Amino acid sequence: MLVKAFRALGVLSALTFTLSVNGGDARAAEPTVMSVNQCVDQMMGYLAPENLVSVTWLSHQPSELEIASTLRDIPANFGFIEQVLELRPDIVMAGQYGASSLKPLVRKFNMRWVEIPLPQSLDDLASSWSLMGEAVRKPEQAASIVSRLRAYFAQVHGKIADKQVRALILNANGWIAGEGNFQDAFLDAIGVINVASEQGVQGWGQVDLETLVRWRPDLLLMVSNSYDSEALATNWVEHPLLKRRPSRFEPLYIPADWLSCGTLAMKLAAQKVADHILAHERKASVSETADDL
Amino acid sequence: MTYNRLLLILSVSLAFLIGLSLCTGRVTGVSWPGWDLETQLILWEIRLPRTLLALLCGTVLALSGAVLQGLLRNPLADAGVLGVSSTAALSSVCAIYFGFSASGLFTPVAGIIGAMLGLLALVMIVGSEAGIVMIILAGAAINSFSSALTALALNMAPNPFAVQDILFWLMGSFEHRTLQHFYLAAPPALLGMALLFSVSRSLDVLSLGENTARSMGVRLQKVQWVAGLGVALAVGASVAVSGVIGFVGLVVPHMLRPFTEWRPGRLLLPSALAGASLMLLTDIAVRCLPPGPELRVGVITALLGGPFFLWLLRHLRKAEALV
Numbered sequence: 197m198l199v200k201a202f203r204a205l206g207v208l209s210a211l212t213f214t215l216s217v218n219g220g221d222a223r224a225a226e227p228t229v230m231s232v233n234q235c236v237d238q239m240m241g242y243l244a245p246e247n248l249v250s251v252t253w254l255s256h257q258p259s260e261l262e263i264a265s266t267l268r269d270i271p272a273n274f275g276f277i278e279q280v281l282e283l284r285p286d287i288v289m290a291g292q293y294g295a296s297s298l299k300p301l302v303r304k305f306n307m308r309w310v311e312i313p314l315p316q317s318l319d320d321l322a323s324s325w326s327l328m329g330e331a332v333r334k335p336e337q338a339a340s341i342v343s344r345l346r347a348y349f350a351q352v353h354g355k356i357a358d359k360q361v362r363a364l365i366l367n368a369n370g371w372i373a374g375e376g377n378f379q380d381a382f383l384d385a386i387g388v389i390n391v392a393s394e395q396g397v398q399g400w401g402q403v404d405l406e407t408l409v410r411w412r413p414d415l416l417l418m419v420s421n422s423y424d425s426e427a428l429a430t431n432w433v434e435h436p437l438l439k440r441r442p443s444r445f446e447p448l449y450i451p452a453d454w455l456s457c458g459t460l461a462m463k464l465a466a467q468k469v470a471d472h473i474l475a476h477e478r479k480a481s482v483s484e485t486a487d488d489l
Numbered sequence: 490m491t492y493n494r495l496l497l498i499l500s501v502s503l504a505f506l507i508g509l510s511l512c513t514g515r516v517t518g519v520s521w522p523g524w525d526l527e528t529q530l531i532l533w534e535i536r537l538p539r540t541l542l543a544l545l546c547g548t549v550l551a552l553s554g555a556v557l558q559g560l561l562r563n564p565l566a567d568a569g570v571l572g573v574s575s576t577a578a579l580s581s582v583c584a585i586y587f588g589f590s591a592s593g594l595f596t597p598v599a600g601i602i603g604a605m606l607g608l609l610a611l612v613m614i615v616g617s618e619a620g621i622v623m624i625i626l627a628g629a630a631i632n633s634f635s636s637a638l639t640a641l642a643l644n645m646a647p648n649p650f651a652v653q654d655i656l657f658w659l660m661g662s663f664e665h666r667t668l669q670h671f672y673l674a675a676p677p678a679l680l681g682m683a684l685l686f687s688v689s690r691s692l693d694v695l696s697l698g699e700n701t702a703r704s705m706g707v708r709l710q711k712v713q714w715v716a717g718l719g720v721a722l723a724v725g726a727s728v729a730v731s732g733v734i735g736f737v738g739l740v741v742p743h744m745l746r747p748f749t750e751w752r753p754g755r756l757l758l759p760s761a762l763a764g765a766s767l768m769l770l771t772d773i774a775v776r777c778l779p780p781g782p783e784l785r786v787g788v789i790t791a792l793l794g795g796p797f798f799l800w801l802l803r804h805l806r807k808a809e810a811l812v
Contacts, residue, residue, distance in 0.1 A: 421648070423649070
């Protein structure tokens with residue numbers, strides 16, 4: 197009887213050990229991540245949302261991303277060390293800028309800090325995804341996201357590059373993306389000429405309304421936000437002049453989330469730009485034919 | 490210089506500055522506008538709204554400063570110094586950023602309510618017999634408290650970009666304003682200006698002292714209410730579309746007082762004209778600065794008005810010491 201009891205105990209402890217080892221393996225394979233950067237939230241939301249134990253409070257704001265509800269279900273943080281210590285994630289993941297005061301504190305507590313650099317080109321973006329993929333042990337999935345993006349951009353490029361469209365992406369407060377900026381790389385990849393780069397803007401630049409009108413872009417891509425309330429910074433893209441100025445295409449609104457972080461949502465932005473250009477061209481050719489008749 | 494000559498000079502200067510403002514571009518500097526579609530759009534959609542708003546706000550601020558100084562018989566009175574502009578800004582911020590003004594129509598109303606509350610708070614704090622220092626201290630307290638609340642409201646606004654608007658609300662600007670902003674602010678501001686002009690004769694009589702004014706048939710309480718309502722309507726509506734622009738109402742009436750025989754009532758029209766000119770001039774100046782983020786108009790008026798305010802304080806102290 198006693199022997200049976202010991203055997204049963206042995207089996208139980210072996211089972212518990214196996215389970216704990218497997219649990220440990222699973223934990224080793226799936227490191228928990230606390231994100232302190234909105235772009236990291238979004239990239240992780242596409243790559244490995246199950247690994248996220250916390251996202252920034254910004255990801256709980258209204259958003260047009262398909263992963264928005266997933267991110268909203270994950271607890272939010274404000275990038276405080278107290279929150280990091282409470283959650284004890286395997287990795288604290290940050291962007292290149294911001295959270296600079298948090299970095300030394302996280303390291304002081306011997307926790308892992310991974311910093312995803314701000315991409316300036318598609319190659320940079322691939323490196324960022326690769327770094328993130330390595331960190332969460334999902335390099336293949338990360339590489340697949342990059343190749344899907346590249347393939348889609350090439351497809352759009354094939355459709356609209358010959359139209360020679362000169363466009364300008366207009367962000368909140370009149371910020372525009374010039375050469376060496378990721379939004380510039382995006383336009384280049386889909387076959388659209390960036391007016392800001394054409395005008396010699398390097399990195400981020402700010403444009404006033406008069407200059408913008410004089411640059412005569414064919415197409416204005418207005419970066420829109422889905423926040424519940426107004427702000428002057430985001431409202432000025434509604435200036436009546438931007439709609440009344442003569443241009444080849446009507447202005448096009450693109451949700452900020454689609455363009456900001458180099459996620460799969462960029463496919464939606466590329467598709468929207470292509471659809472807008474092609475629809476307009478079709479309309480123009482139909483009206484030309486009607487005129488000829 | 491005669492009063493009529495003063496008005497003529499101020500009117501001609503104002504007309505010149507209106508023309509100059511329409512010819513001044515952010516990057517192009519001063520140039521005669523061409524007839525091409527782009528330039529015409531820039532003229533009508535960017536420069537005209539700016540010019541009209543600068544005209545309106547400058548007039549309103551200088552006029553209300555002149556009336557407040559006459560009414561309170563206090564040379565330091567001004568909507569900005571007394572905190573009325575700040576409470577108007579706070580109220581507008583709450584309306585715009587927390588969704589109470591979706592159509593935009595409520596924004597000037599919010600500014601007017603804020604300005605009224607600011608005036609009421611000042612009256613309640615200082616009472617009717619307060620001296621110069623007491624009024625200025627109470628104004629400074631209302632000013633800092635409402636500016637802090639404005640910053641807090643912008644920090645807590647649902648739109649994270651609202652924080653970037655703090656400078657606009659505390660230092661004022663006409664950048665990116667449209668004709669719609671002018672149409673929203675103009676009716677209440679014009680009504681307020683009409684009320685302010687209507688008390689000009691009473692202000693003249695009031696300069697002889699309250700008892701004399703009463704004996705001459707001035708209904709003091711009515712004048713105070715009309716002037717208060719006029720300031721609230723005019724300042725509230727203009728702050729709601731341009732933010733807080735300080736010191737215009739303080740500097741302009743002082744510069745002109747010697748040319749108006751020191752009569753508060755005669756000071757109103759020249760102050761209105763000169764206030765509009767000063768505002769246009771500062772707005773033209775910010776457009777002539779090198780490209781980049783535009784300097785706020787209120788920064789320039791504060792750079793002019795701050796030292797002037799200190800000089801005035803010192804001058805008053807010396808005058809008090811002589812008495």
